[in-house]
Amino acid sequence: MKKVYIETYGCQMNVADTEVVFAILGKAGYARTEDIAGADVIMANTCSIRDNAEQRIWGRIDQFQKQRTERPGTRVGILGCMAERLGGKLLESGKVDFVAGPDAYRTLPRLLADVEDGHPRAEVELSREETYGEISPVRIDRNGVSAFISIMRGCNNVCSYCVVPYTRGAERSRDWHTIVKEACECAEAGYKEVTLLGQNVDSYRCGDIDFAKLLAMVAEVSPSLRVRFSTSHPKDISDRLILTMAAHPNICRHIHLPVQSGNDRILEKMRRRYDRAWYLERVSKIREVMPDCGISTDAIVGFCSETEEEFRDTLSLFEEVGYDSAFMFNYSERPGTLAARNYPDDVPQDVKTRRLEELISLQNRLSLESNRRDLGKVFEVLVEGPSKKNPAELCGRTGSNKMCVWPDSTHKAGDYVRVMVLDCTQATLLCKLVKDI
Numbered sequence: 518m519k520k521v522y523i524e525t526y527g528c529q530m531n532v533a534d535t536e537v538v539f540a541i542l543g544k545a546g547y548a549r550t551e552d553i554a555g556a557d558v559i560m561a562n563t564c565s566i567r568d569n570a571e572q573r574i575w576g577r578i579d580q581f582q583k584q585r586t587e588r589p590g591t592r593v594g595i596l597g598c599m600a601e602r603l604g605g606k607l608l609e610s611g612k613v614d615f616v617a618g619p620d621a622y623r624t625l626p627r628l629l630a631d632v633e634d635g636h637p638r639a640e641v642e643l644s645r646e647e648t649y650g651e652i653s654p655v656r657i658d659r660n661g662v663s664a665f666i667s668i669m670r671g672c673n674n675v676c677s678y679c680v681v682p683y684t685r686g687a688e689r690s691r692d693w694h695t696i697v698k699e700a701c702e703c704a705e706a707g708y709k710e711v712t713l714l715g716q717n718v719d720s721y722r723c724g725d726i727d728f729a730k731l732l733a734m735v736a737e738v739s740p741s742l743r744v745r746f747s748t749s750h751p752k753d754i755s756d757r758l759i760l761t762m763a764a765h766p767n768i769c770r771h772i773h774l775p776v777q778s779g780n781d782r783i784l785e786k787m788r789r790r791y792d793r794a795w796y797l798e799r800v801s802k803i804r805e806v807m808p809d810c811g812i813s814t815d816a817i818v819g820f821c822s823e824t825e826e827e828f829r830d831t832l833s834l835f836e837e838v839g840y841d842s843a844f845m846f847n848y849s850e851r852p853g854t855l856a857a858r859n860y861p862d863d864v865p866q867d868v869k870t871r872r873l874e875e876l877i878s879l880q881n882r883l884s885l886e887s888n889r890r891d892l893g894k895v896f897e898v899l900v901e902g903p904s905k906k907n908p909a910e911l912c913g914r915t916g917s918n919k920m921c922v923w924p925d926s927t928h929k930a931g932d933y934v935r936v937m938v939l940d941c942t943q944a945t946l947l948c949k950l951v952k953d954i
């Protein structure tokens with residue numbers, strides 16, 4: 518049996534896709550390996566979201582050449598968003614034997630056979646229908662506790678900075694029957710948490726089933742299966758979704774709600790299709806219905822023509838919302854996007870860097886304040902495994918997605934425990950065990 522090794526970069530969606538690729542290749546007679554040195558086929562499932570993501574992967578492709586020269590016959594392939602964006606250019610580099618975009622994974626067995634016959638190939642056609650719906654992914658066992666379920670693919674939003682609609686194509690929803698079936702399979706296999714994934718889960722639709730209904734059906738698979746989802750778009754997150762969360766205790770109280778900017782002119786230029794007031798109203802609604810709901814975000818600083826004052830609006834919005842956590846980025850121009858075609862990338866690098874540092878340091882304070890508000894509280898936590906820093910401690914997340922650690926020698930990954938928060942850092946709640954559930 519030929520052995521396949523895959524490295525996965527980028528978002529959770531790519532992790533889910535790698536699991537689909539292992540399923541497709543498993544059926545075609547390939548075995549999975551985690552040892553690159555013993556692999557017959559080496560692949561990288563790649564990300565194009567920012568230039569530095571791509572640069573890092575080019576560095577890895579260079580390193581793969583060592584395997585190719587040491588063991589002639591070893592094949593190197595590129596999957597994912599960079600495969601879609603660069604296609605044949607990757608083959609022209611001479612460092613890659615085959616390329617498959619996000620909608621071309623079913624062709625991989627054929628592609629690999631062609632490569633063996635001496636024909637390097639790039640398969641990058643996007644599809645309006647492909648959802649890999651009926652494929653049961655081969656879980657890349659992270660901890661045997663938490664699984665990703667992809668519920669839709671692609672994106673129709675076309676935010677002006679974003680490469681995703683070009684690399685992942687038009688939005689399409691996976692048949693809800695296959696999603697519920699996959700959630701049941703996860704529960705039967707002992708998983709305790711599933712995360713429903715899509716670029717914009719709120720626009721999920723399959724017949725009469727919208728995202729709120731889908732979420733309720735998945736939550737009803739088993740009361741001991743926690744359900745998470747990502748990512749929500751602020752323009753689409755509905756009251757019905759918020760009420761559905763509130764009605765199901767096993768839907769985790771956490772919403773990732775990327776704001777991108779706190780300034781209306783910049784939001785308009787980003788084509789986000791909401792304004793600051795709309796965003797803040799959605800946050801109020803979430804908190805009115807679920808006061809304990811964790812809220813996290815993504816933000817971009819230094820978008821085309823962003824002034825200092827406009828950047829300050831992002832700072833003040835962060836302060837106003839008091840996020841529990843955030844991912845923050847410098848704007849990186851992506852070829853082919855609306856912004857790249859229409860607006861100069863004119864905020865100097867040093868200004869972007871300084872703004873990013875300022876935003877990160879504000880968020881560090883907000884994260885610490887958020888954690889301090891939890892001192893003395895008791896949470897139900899799903900054990901993920903030993904803490905990375907101290908093997909005598911276990912770690913796991915609250916429903917609101919905060920990482921907890923506590924001394925424990927009696928529980929294991931997959932158990933639910935109750936912990937009380939005694940102390941905290943900006944990243945972690947330091948707890949003690951209260952009692953079993």
Ligand code: 5AD
Nearest residue numbers: 678679775815816817846847848849
């Ligand atoms: N530059 C910087 N950050 C970006 N993101 C998306 N496109 C870009 C870009 N061109 C960020 C957004 C998004 C997250 C996944 O990546 O904040 O929510």
Ligand code: SF4
Nearest residue numbers: 527528564565566598
């Ligand atoms: Fe990266 Fe976006 Fe593609 Fe995910 S969808 S791999 S974040 S470019």
